[in-house]
Amino acid sequence: MSLEQEVELIRQFPIFAKIQPAMQKLLCFSSERLTFAPGQVIVKAGDIGDAAFIVIEGEVEISVPTPSGPIVVNTAGRNAIIGEIAIFGDVPRTATATAKSAVETLKISKELFTKIIRENPDAALELIRILAARLANTTAQLSRTVSGTKS
């Protein structure tokens, strides 16, 4: 896949859709294309996050470590973003992402991601929207769990 195709790809992401074309191109050009073999760990819970990954192809399993072993909490597929929380929250990775099949990703470094968000309010809004949705999702999950344990 060439640079042009990658640009096409990231345009489909609401975060990147509205930024200038030159910036989109720079984003792709300066990002690394990384392939993970099935079973390879993409990000590990507890590590320091220095990059986020855009899944171009393949399936990723998200799990969190618990004292009784890792629990799979989600799966992510094509066009998902992984690992952005650690970048913006300045916290260690909150979950582990493992490649389920052969996974193709675009690795966006922390500096680049921050730069894009800083310079593009639209992208920032979009990021907030994603995070808010995730928070809502987590809250819902939590309340389900809490009520589940009560009953």
Place this chain on the structure above:
Amino acid sequence: MDRSLFGFIIRYSKRDQLMIVPLVVLSMVVYYASLDLPKTIINEAIQGARFKDADTASFFGLQLGRIEYLLALSMVFLALIVLNGWLKFRINTMKGWMGERMLRRLRYALYDYILRFPLAKFRRVKAAEMATMIKDEVEPLGGFIGEALITPLFLGGQALTAMFFILYQHWVLGLIALAVVGIQAVVIPKLRKRLLVLGRERQLTARALAGRIAETVDGAAEIHANATSNYERAEISARLGKIFRIRFEFYQRKFLIKFLNNFLSQVTPFLFYTVGGYLVIMGRLDIGALVAVIAAYKDLPTPVKELIDWDQQRLDVEVKYQQVVEQFADEQVAPPEFQAPADMPQLARGGKLRASNLSLADESGTRVDNVSFEAGIDQHVAVVGRPGSGASELTQLIARLVPPTGGSLELAGIDLKRAPESVTGRCIGYVGSPAYLFPARVRDNVLYGLKHRPVRAAPSAEGERAAFDVREAERTGNSTLDISAEWIDYEAAGCSGPEDIEKRIVELLQVVDLEETIFELGLRSRAQKHAGKDVAEQLLAARESMRQRLEKLGIKDWVEHWHPSHYNRNATLAENLLFGTPVGRTFDVDNLAANSYMRRVLRETALDELLLRTGHKVAETMVELFSGLPPGHEFFGQYSFINQDDLPQFEAILKRAGEVGLKQLSEAERNSLVGLTFPLSAARHRLGLIDENFEARVLEARRHFAETLPEELHGAVEFFDPAGYNSAATLQDNILFGKIVTGQAGAVERITQLVRELADELGLRTMVVRNGLDFQVGVGGARLTQPDRQKVAIVRALLKRPVLLVLEQAAAVLDAASQARVVDGVLKERKGQAVVWALSREEFAQRFHVVLVMERGRLVEKGAFAELKRKTG
């Protein structure tokens, strides 16, 4: 060393100077004859004074006619000129030799002083100034020493001869000449006095400049950290300005004097023509004599001027000599006998390391105060104390780097206070902090401690050349020890020879936990030229195993191997074109676009147009991507093909290309665009510019490049050969023989790990470590990390098996865990042998038999760690 230059000259070159004197005297006689003869030629042959009464004249018993007589006299004149010239030639050569010999002696003597300086002196002197003095400032001395005695003799003789000759012809003319010479000899030196002062100032400012430049280099990090580069610029500018002002005045005076000199010497013939002509007309002087006087006078101002020059130079170099010698001569230098090569004395068995009332005081006070202790030479002693407690100074005293100001120190029956360096340097090993590494290979650095004196003559030491070298060295007081002899004392290391000692070095690398680092360096360096055929075979076998291993693990596509007829998409275009490793700078990727052979290949395969178009696209993309970034953005360094500074230039090229088309661009512009394509890697950059057609064209050019490579460029590239070893590539590249694919997560880590495992399995470890020992450590060891430098220094000290090993905070720069490993390793290695270690971490003292606790220069406690612990809690 003599305090005065003439003392030095007479002491060391008396014989040489005297040997030239007869030649000088002889040349005076010849010179006088050559002055007198023209008079005879003019008066007796040309004007025919001898032929008034007879048709022939007698010439050494021959009767000759007038013409023959003239020819005969002219021939004699010619012979005299030739003889005079030959004498001058001999004298000059001998002077030159003598000067060079004396210069060599002087330089050597000064360098010898540096080797004998007490260590404290190095806190006060600047390395660069020492170097300038030995290298540049004494250089004119060499020239002068050749002239020192001979020139006044020769020139004075010449001037006197001419003077006497003129006076003898006519006293009036003689007086005129004398008067002019007198003015020259009195006035000019007066004018020159100021020049001398200026010259001295110039020397001092230039020396300080050298010192200052060295300071800038040493303090580069501070300058950047404090943003003081402009301050430094102003500093240097002021210094250069001062030098300029000195020189400015210097030249003004110099050329004024030159003008005066020229005027004086040219006005004299005017007087000769008028006064002398008058005398000839009046019949009181014959014409031949006048012509001879004018000819003789022509030779007079030059020697007088040169004599004056000589005198100025004398004053100048005498001052220079004194200035330099003052800098070097130090009351405290060690006497030469102290460092003379000597045999190692037999040490008493079961002896002790014994210090009694050991003291050290320097300008800042008492550093070590009456320290007494005793330890067996099979014991390990720890010295603990805060910085400034005297712990470091005590270890330096024990290592005999600093002579004690009081008390005594004994090691196994040897009085260390008086023992010469040849003894202390062999029975004591010392590692300081930071330890210094010489800019050579790791191996040279660890063997350095074994080079006390030549142990075996070099095989080619015989022959005339060697005899000449030794004779000259002796004549100039230089060292006659042969540098090409075998200096490494294998026996001292307990080894039988070069092979054996390699094994020993590797053992010691393990002791200090350095072997892995050296192994790593070995993998990442190319094998040395002298590496044997077995190295090549081992690497080729490893390459094959690596291939199989990758296949077995199912990751064979993690490495894209080099294949003569495949384009390697993980490699750059440059690598694909060359299909080999560049040797030297000729085919370096930065030079490739301008390289004439590469350009020819591109032209002949018509690849140049394609690359030009590709380069144009790269430039367009780069300008589009990067021109929006603020200046100095880190992305330029990380991702851009174009320097930030060059970006406007490429914008201009693109603009021009848009106006006139690619074909009309200048050669330089085209090269700039083509140059952009060489670092392009298909897999990494994903610009979509390298398609199948492009690859095929490059492969064609690759073949053409190899086939038509001219003979003289064969050494500039070593081609990849699937079945051959590549001596220009690193060991790791030889094993991999390909590129680790970009974009495979974790591939680099996994593959490098595999290479290491494989090297171990195949038994290549020793070979690789040896290759690592060939690693050049750089200036001051800068290519190694500081902990690794300390480790190399510890290996150097261990290798010579000293009776006593002294370490002064030698491992302090290491982190706690590695420090523990190194302390344990060294102590285990030195079991039953003496160690004195000044520690920065007290907890390590537990591992030692005896602990000395220092506080404000005093030894406040001594004993076993457990005892001290009990007492103090």
